[in-house]
Amino acid sequence: MVSEQHTRLPVEMKSGHIKSAEIKDIQKSRAGNPGGKIAFFDHKTSMLGEIKKNASTGIFGELFQSVSAEKKRQVLKTAEKEEIQSGNAEILTVLKEQKVESFEIEVLQKDAILPSGEKGMKIRLADAELIEKTGGII
Helix, strand or coil: CCECCCCCCECCCCCEEECCEEEEEEECCECCECCEEEEEECCCCCCCEEEEEEECCEEEEEECCCCCHHHHHHCCCCCCHHHCCCEEEEEEEEEEECEEEEEEEEEEEEEEECCCCCEEEEEEECCHHHHHHHCCCC
16 A cells, blocks of 8 residues: 555555655554555656556556566466465565665464455465565565
């Protein structure tokens, strides 16, 4: 979700643009505060797509450009909900610049009721390096 830096409330938006960004810093999470990523956008680059929805589960939109051959080799299929099982899994995320890294998690529950009332997954971070860098969920 895109949220306001100080209030952490969702940013209301009718539309937005998808652009390339670099992660410059991590705000570590603390009890009651999920933390976040500090990213900078290169205003000289062209738009890659349009954001259509800002939801508690993330942002959703449409790409304007096709994915390059290099990026297509890196495209991963995500699991359908019915394919998800409890147990060990991995997540991919960017913690610095544009480098995608893999970290271990444990899926505890795939149909957990979130504080927002929506359904989501309940996971446990299992990777000590990720916990050190982020403090937990960001």
